[in-house]
Amino acid sequence: MRVDLFDFNLPPESIALRPASPRDSARLLLVAGEAPFGDRIVRDLPGLLRAGDVLVFNDTRVIPAQLEGMRGQAKIGATLHKRLGLRQWQAFLRNAKRVRDGDRIDFGAGVAALAGPRDEDGGVTLSFEGEEPVEVLLERAGRMPLPPYIASKRPTDERDRSDYQTMFAREDGAVAAPTAALHFTPELMVALEAAGVKTETLTLHVGAGTFLPVKADDTDDHRMHAEWGRIDQATADRLNAARKAGGRLIAVGTTSLRLLESAVGEDGIVRPFADETRIFITPGYRFRAVDGLMTNFHLPRSTLFMLVSALMGWERMQAVYAHAIAEGYRFYSYGDSSLLLP
Template sequence: MRVDLFDFDLPPERIALRPAVPRDAARMLVAEGPTGLSDRIVSDLPQILRPGDCLVFNDTRVIPAQLEGTRGQARIGATLHKRLGLRSWQAFVRNGKRVRAGDRIDFGGGVTAIAGPKDADGAIALDFEGDEPVELLLERAGQMPLPPYIAAKRPTDARDAQDYQTMFAREDGAVAAPTAALHFTPALVDALAVRGVLTQTLTLHVGAGTFLPVKAQDTQDHHMHAEWGRIEPQAADRLNAVRAAGGRIIAVGTTSLRLLESATGEDGIIRPFADETRIFITPGYRFRAIDGLMTNFHLPRSTLFMLVSALMGRERMQAAYAHAIAQGYRFYSYGDSSLLLP
């Protein structure tokens, strides 16, 4: 399909620079069935979902993967996006033309890395020196990797260390937050449990490739970056039992959705999974694992807007986004939410 079919105009002032306080006070646009559209707030979820439904969360934890350093007199920026080994990460590098294989980059605080060769997409492998775990080095020298559409408007600060982390975060490895779950609070999760709504976690380490623009003119020419995920056997069994009992599986975030779909066969059975996924979901895809999606509002022409268009229909999502813009919804990572129920 042509990528320009997924374009829309978004006023810059609709981009949220801070999350709602409290988190579950964010607005939520509910699109249900072929025509239903209603304006709610996230804390309404217990009144919207049914007993026996299951919300599936991504428990990945964002690491401070944004580094600023020098190679000689040249200033170098690096955003880690994929672990390659115990001390090696692949990174997107700003001013990468000044970096050659074998160069040492100094990120401050005693944190240094040796550059490897460049990949075809310009990414560079960084091998961190020393014996400390890389996670400790990043805590010392790194910053929270805010999306470029936020970072371009304000600097990262101490608030982001908490704001850009979900309440479910426990598995280190993401360089971008599974932002749909940023709206959840312990009080909301408790209210959902009282309602009889189940919760389940899985792990997909979100990579920085999620922010890369689609440069191809046609979706078939776009190549997704790989992300590593895991669904434990007990989690797969529990989710299959939910469906067998008539409950709906509702992914909280496109990352949870993509992992579930990667682990599900044509028979609709979710299987244990521990591997990379490059799944790219566009209109025409037949969903096998999920019955709904809670997600934030996405970039024009992005793979994520293509995904929600595959779930609900492209024209339906164009109309829903036009409604959200007209009604003042806040967009992107720190913005408001949507609940999509085909």
């Protein structure tokens, strides 16, 4: 499909620079089939789902993966996006033309790395010096990797260390938050349990590639960045049992959805998974694992807007986004949410 079909105009003031407080007070746009849109708030979620439904969360934890350093007199920015080994990460570099294979980049606070070869995704291999775990080095020298559309409007600050982390965050490795889950609070989880809604977690380490624009003119020519995910046997068994009993699997976030759809077979059975995925979902895709999606509002021409268009239909999502913009919904990572039920 032509990528320009997924374009739309978004007023700059629609981009949220801070999350709602409390988190579950964010707005929620209910889109259920062809029914009229419902303008709700996230706290209404228990009444919008059915007993036996399962919300599937991503328990990845965002690491402070942005570094600012020097290669000689040149300023170099690095965003780590994929672990390669104990002390090696792939990274996207700012001012990458000033860095050659074997150059040393000093990130301050006793953190330095040697640059290696370029990879097929346009990144550079960084090999960190010393014996401390890279995560310890990042806590000392790194910043939270806010999306470019927020970072270009204000500096990252200490508040982002908690704001840009979900209550489910447990497994270190993401360089972007699974933002649909930012809306959940302990109080909301209690209300969901009381309503008979079940919850499960899986792990997909979100990469910086999620923010990269689609440069191709046709979706067939776009190559997704790989992200590592895991679903264990016990979780897969519970998901399959819930669905067999009539419950719906509702992915909380496109990351959870993409991992579930990577792990499901043609028979609709979710299987254990521990591998990289490059799944790219566009209109025409047949969903096998999920029955709905809770997700924030995405960028024009993005793979994530293509995904929701595949789930709900291209014309329907054009109408959804036109309504959201007209009604003042807040967009992107710190913005409002939607509940999409085909």
